[in-house]
Amino acid sequence: MPCYAGSIRQASRIVTQMYDQTLKPSGVKITQFGILRLLSACPGLTTGSMAQALAMDSTTLTRTLKIMEENKWIEARPGEDRRERHWKLTRAGEDRLQQALPLWKKAQKEFAQMASDVDLDGLTRAVFHLVQKTAA
Incomplete structure (x- = not known):
């Protein structure tokens, strides 16, 4: 019997490694990139509200x-x-986000090419739905 958690964690590690490698020239990891984007869109968030929005534990x-x-x-x-x-974000954070953005777009494109036989839009919707159900 497959382990759902194990399979999702394995996929997450592989995707994270790929994005981190592509983002490396910017000095930003994909987790940091997500935080920079979130704070760019929603400045003034608390740690708790960020944790909830990112589905991350506070620690x-x-x-x-x-x-x-x-x-x-x-x-x-x-x-x-x-x-x-x-x-x-500070000015340095805004600059770092702008430096990382084209690299992130490159990672997105590379991932889409690698997973060309996967319905990525459907996968994204399914993952979003799963996060919403488990966060409730």
Whole structure:
């Protein structure tokens, strides 16, 4: 009997490695790229709201945000509750996103060519649906 979790994790690792390799010249990993894009579209998000939007656990997200903050790509300002932090891109983060964007587009194209026999739109819809069901 196949393990659904194992199969999805294996596919995720392979796709992540491919995107990370293509993004390497920008110094951005695919997880960081997703955060940069999210904050570009929605500045001021809290760690919790980002974790929810990205379907990431807060511990993993916090580790990634720390690295990105140390790189000066993002910065936080406190919320009304001192524990709450609102994140936004810095100028360096915006520049890094612009540098990574054409590489990400290249990775998208390479992945689409590699998986040309797969209904990627259908797969994307199915994964989105699965995330919505499990996040509820």
